[in-house]
Amino acid sequence: MKxxxxxxxxxxxxxxxxxxxxxxxxxxxxxxxxxxxxxxxxHRQVARESLRRFFATPMASAMTxxxxxxxxxxxxxxxxxxxxxxxxxxxxxxxxxxxxxLNKGAQKAAIESFAAKxxxxxxxxxxxxxxxxxxxxxxEQASGLGDLLVGLDANPLPxxxxxxxxxxxxxxxxxxxxxxxxxHALSDSxxxxxxxxxxxxxxxxxxxxxxxxxxxxxxxxVILVVVNTIRLHIESRRxxxxxxxxxxxxxxxxxxxxxxxxxxxGAFGGLLAWCLLLGAVLLLSGPISGLSSSYGSNxxxxxxxxxxxxGLIGGAALLGLMGAWLATSRHLREIEPS
Amino acid sequence: MxxxxxxxxxxxxxxxxxxxxxxxxxxxxxxxxxxxxxxxKSTLLRLLTAIERPTKGSILxxxxxxxxxxxxxIPYYRRNLGIVFQNHQLLFDRSVFDNIALPLAVAGCSKRExxxxxxxxxxxxGLLDKEKHNPITLSGGEQQRVGIARAVVNKPAILVxxxxxxxxxxxxxxxxMRLFSDFNAVGVTVLVASHDLELIARMRRRVLTLQAGQxxxxxxxxxxxxxx
Numbered sequence: 001m002k003x004x005x006x007x008x009x010x011x012x013x014x015x016x017x018x019x020x021x022x023x024x025x026x027x028x029x030x031x032x033x034x035x036x037x038x039x040x041x042x043h044r045q046v047a048r049e050s051l052r053r054f055f056a057t058p059m060a061s062a063m064t065x066x067x068x069x070x071x072x073x074x075x076x077x078x079x080x081x082x083x084x085x086x087x088x089x090x091x092x093x094x095x096x097x098x099x100x101x102l103n104k105g106a107q108k109a110a111i112e113s114f115a116a117k118x119x120x121x122x123x124x125x126x127x128x129x130x131x132x133x134x135x136x137x138x139x140e141q142a143s144g145l146g147d148l149l150v151g152l153d154a155n156p157l158p159x160x161x162x163x164x165x166x167x168x169x170x171x172x173x174x175x176x177x178x179x180x181x182x183x184h185a186l187s188d189s190x191x192x193x194x195x196x197x198x199x200x201x202x203x204x205x206x207x208x209x210x211x212x213x214x215x216x217x218x219x220x221x222v223i224l225v226v227v228n229t230i231r232l233h234i235e236s237r238r239x240x241x242x243x244x245x246x247x248x249x250x251x252x253x254x255x256x257x258x259x260x261x262x263x264x265x266g267a268f269g270g271l272l273a274w275c276l277l278l279g280a281v282l283l284l285s286g287p288i289s290g291l292s293s294s295y296g297s298n299x300x301x302x303x304x305x306x307x308x309x310x311g312l313i314g315g316a317a318l319l320g321l322m323g324a325w326l327a328t329s330r331h332l333r334e335i336e337p338s
Numbered sequence: 339m340x341x342x343x344x345x346x347x348x349x350x351x352x353x354x355x356x357x358x359x360x361x362x363x364x365x366x367x368x369x370x371x372x373x374x375x376x377x378x379k380s381t382l383l384r385l386l387t388a389i390e391r392p393t394k395g396s397i398l399x400x401x402x403x404x405x406x407x408x409x410x411x412i413p414y415y416r417r418n419l420g421i422v423f424q425n426h427q428l429l430f431d432r433s434v435f436d437n438i439a440l441p442l443a444v445a446g447c448s449k450r451e452x453x454x455x456x457x458x459x460x461x462x463x464g465l466l467d468k469e470k471h472n473p474i475t476l477s478g479g480e481q482q483r484v485g486i487a488r489a490v491v492n493k494p495a496i497l498v499x500x501x502x503x504x505x506x507x508x509x510x511x512x513x514x515m516r517l518f519s520d521f522n523a524v525g526v527t528v529l530v531a532s533h534d535l536e537l538i539a540r541m542r543r544r545v546l547t548l549q550a551g552q553x554x555x556x557x558x559x560x561x562x563x564x565x566x
Contacts, residue, residue, distance in 0.1 A: 038446040243427050246387070247488070248417035249444035250410075337389050 043256070050260035054268070061265070064229050068222050068269025072316055073276040075215035076308065080277060082207045084302055088292075089200060098163040098178060099191045106159065106186050114186050115161060123177055126164040132157045158188060219319055222269065226262050226323025227330075233261055234331045241335045255328045259321060266320020270313035277304040277312075339365040339496060339527045340386065345395035347381050347551075355381040357551040359395070363529060365495075368522040370538045371531040373548035379531045382548070383500050386529070387421055388412045400495055417445055420489030420526075424501035426481050428473040434460070434484050435469040441492040459487040463517060479510035486517055490526075497521055499530045503537065511537055 054061045102111060111129070118127045130138075135157040163181075165174055174192060181190045234241070244254055285301040292299035304312075340363040347356040356378045363369050371379050384390045385397055388404055397404040400418060407415055428437050435456055442452045460466045463483040468476060473484055482502060489497060499518065503511035515530075515537060522528045532538060538545060539559055547555035 034448050035446050038448050041449060042443065042446070239427070240429050240431070243429060244440065244444060245413070246416065246421055246427070247441040247444055247492075248413045248415075250413040253413075253444050337387075338384070 042253075046257045047260050050257055050264050053261065054264045061268070064225060064265050065268040065272050067225050068265060068316060068320070069272030069276055071218040071221045071225070072270060072273035072312060073280075075211050075218055076273060076277055076304070076312060077280060078207070078211035078214060080281070080302075080304055080308065082204065082211060085207070086204060087302060088299055096165065096174065097193050098165060098174075098181065099193065100161040100163065100181055101188045101190070102159045102161065102186050103188050104158055110186060111159060111161075114184065118161065118163065123166050123173070124163050125166045126162075128162040130160040130162060132159050135160060219315075222266070222316065222319045223323040223326065226265055226320050227327040229265060230258050230262055230324045230327035231331055233258060234327065234335070238335055241332065242337050245335075246337050251332065254332055255325075258328045258332075259324045262320040262322075262324020262327070263317050264320070266317040266323070267313050269320070270316025273316065274304055274309050274312045277308065339363055339367070339400060340529065341398040342382075342385075343396045343398070345385065345392045345397060347378075347385060347390070348393045354551050356385075356392075356548075359548075359551075359553055361546060361553060361556065363527060365527055366522070366525050368519065368528040368541075368543050369530070370541065370543055370545045371529060371548065372533060372535065372538060372545055375533070377548040378551040379548055380500065381551075383498060383529075383531055386498060387419060388415055413444070417441070417492060418495055420492065420494035420497040422482075422485050422489045422497070422499035422502045424504040426485035428481055428484055428488075430472060430474045432472075433469065434465065434471050434473055434476070437473055437484060438488045438491050441488060445492060455491050455493075456487075459491040462490065462520075463487045478505055479513065482506065482510075482514055483517070486514070490521060495527060497526050497528045499528070499532075501532055502530060503532060503534055508537070512540075515541060 115127050115129055118124050132155045136155050139157065163177075165177060167173055178190050178192050181187050241254055281301055281303040285303075289298075289300045340361075342359050342361045345356055345359040346354070348354050359378075359382065371382065373379050381390070385392055385404070386399065388407060391405065399415075402415065404415070429440075438456045438459055439452050442455060447455070457466065457469070460469055463486055465476075465480060465483055465487065468480065468484075473481055476484065486499075486502070489499075497518065502518075503514050506514065511534060518528050518530060519541070542558060544558050545555065546553060
């Protein structure tokens with residue numbers, strides 16, 4: 001709108017034309033499509049120019065990008081670690097279980113009738129009987145301490161009934177079931193292993209919050225790094241900014257190359273962060289799969305996939321853009337022709 | 339085309355740079371602005387190019403009141419002006435072509451239009467063969483001509499020059515002035531600030547003389563008795 005306004009102010013008789021008016025060039029210039037095209041052209045040109053400037057000083061640019069990368073890789077690594085941890089513990093379904101350790105002298109028939117009674121209880125979804133022999137075999141396999149047990153005369157392990165309650169959310173009700181079980185003549189002790197499931201969830205939650213807080217703090221750091229870098233860019237291009245302002249460049253025009261530069265720093269920082277993460281995962285996946293196979297699991301570390309790639313580059317580019325915006329808002333105003 | 343009406347400019351330091359300046363430059367005129375350094379020439383040009391705003395009074399350029407110009411409108415206002423600087427303000431990180439193309443780039447000209455206009459401007463100042471050079475490799479006179487080409491490439495209605503011959507020898511200065519006359523001949527309003535009285539007298543054009551912020555002379559001097 002302002003364009004047409006300023007054009008209207010130009011008097012028709014200001015014929016500084018160096019060629020006849022009939023050339024048609026003047027008319028072509030006012031077309032909205034033409035203007036849009038040239039705006040796009042300028043964006044393309046500025047984007048190219050920003051890339052060129054980024055690679056014109058490879059060391060300095062790489063340093064800045066690396067600082068951004070490290071700042072972003074830290075919370076991303078924590079996030080990835082948490083995701084992997086959750087994947088590792090996903091095998092434990094997190095359902096609370098009640099283990100009823102039975103008296104050592106309990107008769108098999110009595111146990112079976114107790115189990116049958118529990119199976120018919122609507123509050124209990126599932127009952128699994130683990131005989132002392134089964135428990136011993138499982139212990140030997142899982143702990144690798146089988147040799148130790150050979151020295152023992154008798155099987156020290158009791159028979160166990162594993163119960164899966166129907167309603168797992170109502171902790172009062174769970175507690176009542178546990179109390180009832182404790183009173184039964186056959187039960188020696190009853191353990192509701194709810195506490196560590198809760199602990200696990202809380203630990204994961206803590207980790208999530210920690211990584212979110214760290215991410216927030218380090219994102220701020222990234223913005224500040226970009227602000228400072230762009231401030232130096234602005235300072236070094238002071239002359240150009242003055243001239244552009246004097247020949248009628250709008251603030252948006254002056255600002256554009258710096259915004260693209262900020263975008264550049266951010267995007268490359270994000271890319272580097274992703275590479276750092278990938279490197280760390282590659283470095284750790286060997287030992288971790290070795291470790292997990294020693295536990296009889298085929299768990300492998302999940303790498304930073306496409307979502308991390310897109311998220312890191314996109315997020316970092318956005319942070320770079322924000323940093324550049326802040327820097328230009330603050331410093332371009334100071335550079336006015338005098 | 340340019341009207342100053344009772345314009346005062348007082349700086350924050352309390353110094354009066356311009357005192358009750360009233361003047362009128364009709365469309366298509368060529369006017370020289372002269373006076374000692376500190377007389378207010380630069381201040382007047384800064385007001386005209388909307389770098390500063392007057393403390394009092396109003397300035398009308400091409401029917402537009404500069405007092406009412408919002409900051410965001412200043413870039414669009416400046417596109418109607420061609421500004422030539424004493425130190426030419428060329429950018430040495432790009433070619434002559436790109437220097438001249440700058441006003442077209444900010445105005446959003448299409449690429450082929452830019453090419454045509456820049457070459458027309460270069461042709462006008464006689465530097466058509468230098469478009470790919472870096473301006474730093476050019477002589478002082480050539481650099482100033484590049485500066486002029488940049489000022490006129492957008493076909494401005496008004497051409498403003500601040501000491502355009504400040505660093506040039508008399509012959510080159512004469513050439514530069516002839517260029518300004520040529521632009522004036524095709525209808526551009528030209529305002530040149532200069533302290534080269536010898537040269538100004540030879541041009542036989544209207545002269546405005548400032549002294550201590552006041553307009554003390556307005557007329558066409560004869561060769562013998564020029565002002566100040």
